[in-house]
Amino acid sequence: MPDFSLNYFIGSNSSRGYVSFFQSNFGRLKTVVRLSGYPSIIVSDIVSNLCSAARDSGCHAQLIHNCLDNSMEGVIIPEKNAGVINFPFYSEEEYPVAAILNDDNLSQTHVCLASAGRHFAAAREIHDKWEQIYIANMDFDAANRLAAQTIEKVVGGKTLGKKGAQIHRYFGAATVNGAYDYIDNLTEDLEKRYFIKGRPGTGKSTFLKKIAEYATAAGFNTEIYHCAFDPNSLDMVILRELSVALFDSTSPHEYFPSRPDDEVIDIYKAAVTDKTDEKYRTEITAIMVDYKAEIGKATKQLARAKRYYDDVQRIFLSKLSAEALGIAEERIRDTVFGS
Template identity: 35%
Template sequence: MAGQEKHYFARGNTAVGLYTLYDSVLNGLDTVFVINGQTGSGTSQLLAQLAEAWRSNDWTKHYIHETLDNERLEGIILEEPRIGVIDGNAWSADPILEGTEIRLLDAIQALREGLLEEAEDVTTGQDAEMAVLYKKAYDSFLKTLRIHDEWEKFYIDNLDRGSANRITSEFADEYLIPVGTKKAIIKHRFLGAATWQGAVDYVPNLTETLRTRIFVKGRPGSGKSTMFKKLAKEAEARGIDTEIYHCGFDPNSLDMLIFPELSLAIFDSTAPHEHFPTREGDSILDVYELAIREGTDEAYAEEIAEIRGRYTSSMKNSIAVLSDVKRIRDEIWEAYDTAIDPAAMKALAGQIIQQIEVLTNSAALSED
């Protein structure tokens, strides 16, 4: 029986730049394999081979997606054996995790030396061009966030904070019931990201096995993120393990909390990650109806429509710049792909699988 698969991001192209949560994502693992070296798409190819090799086993697999192109992986975590395999270019130049064995692997060995030099010559200057475009994208995201701040102000100014606090405390008292006396384990991740194709999220996947799902509706500035921050703090104080999912646009904002021991999730279910109840155990919590002064939408309809238009236009511009980044990166990767030795790449995947078999006393990949 195949184990559960979880999909999320560990990094984000955000309004404050490239933001990483890898240290939290990888914290607590016993062993992390770090794949170093410029290989074009080789690392994601290797991770895809590993994902396929482990697809039918009963481990819970965490698939960490690339923030620019979510169709590619930059990491895999095997939950039960507490093992991770990570693209070193995505994580850190000098990876350190307390209590974790780091095994460094050099993917350059899977490239043909002469062709590697040709690839480096062909791509000269393109990394610098990508860096300029990334900065342009981040500047555009920041501009978009400032427009979003204008949008939020209408609702912040009309928020009944007493009602908002009551909603939070009632939720905590009803749902956050400790399952024992212990220190809480806290994990930070991104449920979604701003990719070259726009916003992508994995809310349905991350919540599909949970008994209770609370879909929070509202408006920008209606107190959703503040509520999540208070609930996360309260859960930690009560010793309840919590997965904290940050906003892929503004990492200082929270979009979802999952409490695995309680089989419970509460999440912001508004655009760009809008979802609706589909089964028993799902319910809607509308903070606009419960905590915002009645008639706020109607009173500021014209002003809000103008701001929404500017926000949408600015966000489209930001995504368009990321599309330019991907185009250039694809050109770089295409050059490096010509240097990849497929047999050597498969052998490297086999080395990782073999080492993990030794660590776990398992046979994850059958003989060809």
């Protein structure tokens, strides 16, 4: 009986606004149940019950988390080619519904999320200055050689007799409680993990993109996990058919080898001018202070957004009928697993 579930996010309140990979994850499914504005406590119960039903049916479950507070947002049952997803009323993907709700708490939720986005965008501009220090001291030929060597090590001449596919997600999010990730969960059943070390601007994302494109072209299904702060960048690639993960193991998701087969790939050592950290220590320290200040302001706005939206949810909870909710849950289960 399956006892392993994947946990991840498909949306992020990022420096580029709210960016969702809903289509990448749900567009391929035969059956999709879309919920609109269900309170998170209800969604959690629905997802938990579906997971229990999945285990009883010998199926796996993929749990999707809300990027604001890490609550349950949905579930995918791969063996049933089906999924359930809840769109909060503040979600842009359900804006036509939210737009007709004349609710001050909901309006304030939007205001706070927009403010958080501006602070994240300001942090990205500061981060760009941080990157420029290392870009100016990069040996790009050395970085390209390291990528080629890693591709040879990970994929080599292996190919599969099928067309490779990519799916896009996030392994973490900037939540009201700060950065949170599911790297351990997503990689726990893999035999090999590569910890990519480096600095801002040292090409970790480019490194991962090259591996993802090569593996996909070779016929492998490729899980691509984007940076929750900047979705244009990649933070992890998983090739489950090869039982391999490669991920950006730097702050705010810094990990260190803990298994015998874990391996570090240090782009800074391989491709950056020696002692760059020391040479620019003063500038880097100042940049880090400004960057963390903007991230802190964004996190406070996310916390305010959650408080307002919690009030919205409390109002809706008070109006819910337990009997009607039970009927709805039964219909959802029947739709996913078949009546």
